[in-house]
Amino acid sequence: MPDHAPDQPAPVTAVFDAALPAALDAGRRSRARWVYAFELLGGEGSWTLDLAAATPSCRPGARAGHDCHLAIAAAELAAVLEGRADLEQLFFEQRLVVKGNMEAAAALPGVLDELLGPERAFGLAPLVAPLPVDEFLRDRWPDRLWIGGAPDASPEFAAIPQLRDVHALLEVWPGVVRVFGPHDDHALSPQVDVETGAKLYERGFTLVFSCVDLLIPALKTQLEALRSELGLAPNTWARCMVYANPTGGALNPHFDENANFVVQLHGRKIWRLAPNTHVRHPTTSHLIGGPVDPELEPELDAPLPDRLPDTAETVTLTAGSRMFLPRGYWHETRASEPSMSLNFTFSQPCWADVLAEGLRRRLLEEPAWRELAEVGEPARLAELTRAEVERLAAVEPAELAGSLVASLVPRIPDEVDVLDLRRDWVAALARLGARASSSGDSGAD
Structure with missing residues (x-):
């Protein structure tokens, strides 16, 4: 009994x-x-x-x-x-x-x-089904839009307790959230505390939760499985984002420099989508009507538009829908009812990043390259450059490329304030553990 x-x-x-x-x-x-x-x-x-x-x-x-x-x-x-x-x-x-x-x-x-936890399937298969993984990798990845899934079916990720609705996530969220007003410029997206975010959501603001994988282990596992199957570089910044839109919540037309797998968890969201003919392989994002990033200007193939291209198509994602949104794809969104979606987002290095980062690590092995730069005396730079060019000329290109790729290390951009670090559990435990060890205790209370 x-x-x-x-x-x-x-x-x-x-x-x-x-x-x-x-x-x-x-x-x-x-x-x-x-x-x-x-x-x-x-x-x-x-x-x-x-x-x-x-x-x-x-x-x-x-x-x-x-x-x-x-x-x-x-x-x-x-x-x-x-x-x-x-x-x-x-x-x-x-x-x-x-x-x-x-x-x-x-x-x-x-x-x-x-x-x-539930026994879950991880990796590309549950995201791109019914499309076979090898077909997705051959025909879609990394630059062709794909939309699929099972509309109106409850997706597996929606069963995660913290993702059952926006209030469940707010209840356990340890950091700050970004907010987008009903009619605000996309660029004006302050970060607010959870209590303020909950109030603004009720007033029609969209909430964006960054790096949710740090809170939900299953999402972290899925991210790593995707990273492995896609063969991404170790210095790719991978994270999960959750977008919670009240009815009418919208994001203005823009493109991003990262690739996204989108899972519609709850509700309905209307997307307008168009391929980008204005810049190939952008290294930064752009909001229509906003300032142009100086890094983006030399990359442009054509002047940036003041509205979405006429070729834009309209797609409605419902619970269970999935989408692969390539890097640089124009898009805008609007929720026709309360909506919650999950993004697996990957900011990947381009070849210029690989060369620049790998070459920097190689140069720093030499004491001369670690000297402080005196830009008023470029002769020293010319001398160092001449010696390095001669050194590189003696190395086979394949060997050099292999060493540059091997030097890449995982990273999260320094400028990203993922969560309020005062409340980051892992960091706090480490600090308390170190303090306890120094005082002779074996742990932290």
């Missing part, structure tokens, strides 16, 4: 006594290799989740030798598992006590999703 009423949810202890053991027995695995000790406050029990063993297990009791110890109230953990709260939020509100390995603690949301 169950120890809870039939119409009541199972106690959270069932996660450790039943759900996690069953998942592990069924072959579910996490990429993490940590040993976690969990303690439910109030004497409700303790367990050890051992992911480092050849046969992972979850057993009663907090055994010695664990990597990370977490103490939390049962109700708080239930809220996390149901998507009503997140561990970062609880940590900063001092409702979660963490001791031990801070990297393991930071990885826990992903671990729980891998073991207890």
